[in-house]
Structure formats: structure tokens, C-alpha cells
């Protein structure tokens with residue numbers, strides 16, 4: 001069996017973060033986690049040929065060589081791509097290689113993602129990225145969630161990661177992708193498939209090889225000032241706290257249709273249905289959702305988003321981009 005170090009070493013194409021190469025840390029602790037160990041084995045079998053070309057540059061001739069070595073599926077992808085060019089060329093601001101990769105990841109994610117799975121996948125993004133601690137410069141969007149699935153706050157996320165495992169192994173056959181990148185793209189797709197804004201995601205995050213420090217995600221029992229403080233520590237403003245909390249419009253907490261991404265969350269928050277004794281109203285929302293609408297500054301944003309869905313979409317998009325870039329280490333500097 002290969003060690004957990006083998007995959008990142010194979011990713012040493014150009015400019016891989018030097019700190020990762022010099023990693024000598026706790027393999028034994030990483031091995032303890034059953035889920036990632038399985039993932040790595042799957043990835044290993046899919047990536048055999050990458051090894052031979054991993055130390056070369058990323059130019060086009062090289063990509064053709066790589067595709068040749070990936071066998072039929074790689075060739076089919078390469079051959080099909082020109083017909084899809086009008087689509088993938090529309091990914092603004094990306095060079096051709098990055099656009100290819102982005103397109104490939106999105107296509108594989110779309111194959112495994114349905115509306116019913118979107119909420120869990122979006123939550124996965126927050127639980128990977130939301131560990132970021134600016135002061136300690138730790139955590140963030142680094143794929144470390146794969147080592148943290150047994151933590152109580154991550155209950156239920158194993159199945160969301162399992163869904164993405166298939167997409168990741170398919171992408172890995174053509175071009176290795178980090179967990180951090182695939183989760184970030186998948187969360188954006190989850191929003192989009194449910195009718196939310198289209199969110200462009202920068203690629204090139206390097207995965208961490210160890211779990212992030214514990215206790216960094218906000219607890220649902222926090223009041224508004226606790227939530228604000230927690231988000232501030234991650235470089236996120238009150239406005240971003242409110243906009244990003246709008247993700248709870250998806251899922252089963254009672255904010256409208258569980259598979260439709262819209263501004264129902266804010267409309268329903270303003271009604272405070274949990275104060276009513278009628279039916280299931282008292283079950284709506286988490287304590288942290290209810291806390292937001294008890295705070296004047298948060299309520300100003302809640303009202304704006306309840307009145308103007310386009311503004312919510314725009315601010316959610318920008319907040320999401322910031323979230324998935326939090327604490328990320330990049331193959332190449334941005």
C-alpha cells in the first residue's frame with residue numbers, strides 16, 4: 001500500500017507549494033482515518049500513469065502526451081473538447097489550460113450532483129473552509145475535511161464527500177485535482193443547480209495532509225455577537241455572515257423549498273415563525289439563524305436580501321468566493 005504522501009508528490013508539476021514537499025509529519029495519524037485511506041487507494045489506481053509525466057511542464061504538447069497515456073477516456077475527453085469550446089471558452093479570465101480543467105471538473109461534478117444532494121455538498125464547503133483562523137493562519141479551504149469526518153459537527157457529511165469521490169476519481173484520470181478544488185467547485189454547482197447564482201471558482205488549491213485544528217467552526221448556539229466575532233476571525237464581515245447564512249435556504253430547516261436556492265431564508269427569518277405555536281413553525285431555523293434577526297446590524301442586511309434577491313445572489317457569490325479562498329495554499333500564486 002502506498003503512503004498518504006505519494007499522491008501530492010505526484011502532483012509536482014510546476015510550482016507545488018514547497019511546504020507540502022517538505023512535509024514529514026504524522027502519516028500514522030492520517031492513516032487512522034478510514035475514509036481518506038480508501039479514497040487514496042482509489043485515486044492511486046486511477047493515477048498510475050500520471051507519475052511518469054508529473055515532473056514536466058503544463059504546455060499543450062505535454063497535455064496531449066498525458067492524454068495519450070490516460071488511455072481511451074482521456075483521448076475521448078481531448079477529442080470532444082473542441083466541440084465544447086464555445087461553452088468552456090466563456091469561462092472568463094482563465095487561460096486555456098485552466099478553462100479545460102474547470103470545464104472537466106464541472107462536468108464530472110454535474111454527473112453526480114442532483115438537487116437533493118446539493119444542500120449536503122454546500123454544507124461540506126463551509127465545513128472545510130470555515131475552519132480558517134486568520135490570527136493563527138490555520139485551517140481554511142484545504143480538503144482537510146476528509147480527515148475530520150468523525151468530528152460531531154461534521155456528522156452526516158461522509159455521504160456528501162462520497163458523492164464527490166466518484167467525480168474526483170474521474171477527473172484525476174485526466175488531471176489530478178485537489179479535494180479543496182473539487183469541493184469548492186461542487187459547492188458552486190450545488191448553488192447553481194438549485195437556481196442560485198453562477199459562481200466562478202479559482203482552481204489550484206493544494207490539499208492539506210493533516211486535519212485542521214478543532215473547534216473552529218461556529219457553534220449553532222452562538223448569539224449574534226458570537227457569530228460576528230467568529231466570522232471576523234475568518235476575515236468575514238457581518239454582511240458576509242448574513243449573506244452566507246442564506247445557504248440555509250437549502251436543506252431541511254424550514255426556509256422554503258429545500259432544493260430551491262432563493263431568498264426565502266430572509267423572508268421567513270423576518271416573520272420569526274418559531275414564535276408561533278402553529279404546526280411545525282416552532283421547528284424552523286437553527287438557534288444561530290434566529291439569533292441573526294435579533295441583531296440590528298444583521299437585520300438591516302436580512303431586510304435588504306428579503307426585498308432584493310438579486311442583491312442576495314450578488315453578495316452570496318462574493319462571500320462564497322472569499323470563503324473558498326480562505327486560508328487556501330495555491331500551486332501557483334494568484
Ligand code: HEM
Nearest residue numbers: 119120122123126218219220244245247248250251252288
Ligand atoms: C453562521 C454559522 C453557521 C452555523 C452555526 C451552521 C450550522 C448548521 C447546522 C447545525 C446545520 C444542520 C445540520 C443537520 O441538519 O444536521 C446546518 C445545515 C446547513 N448548513 Fe450551516 N451553519 C452556518 C453557516 C453556514 C454557511 C456559511 C454555509 C454555506 C455557505 C452553510 C451551509 C449549510 C447547508 C447547505 C445546510 C443544510 C444541510 C442539509 O440539509 O443537508 N452553513 N448548518
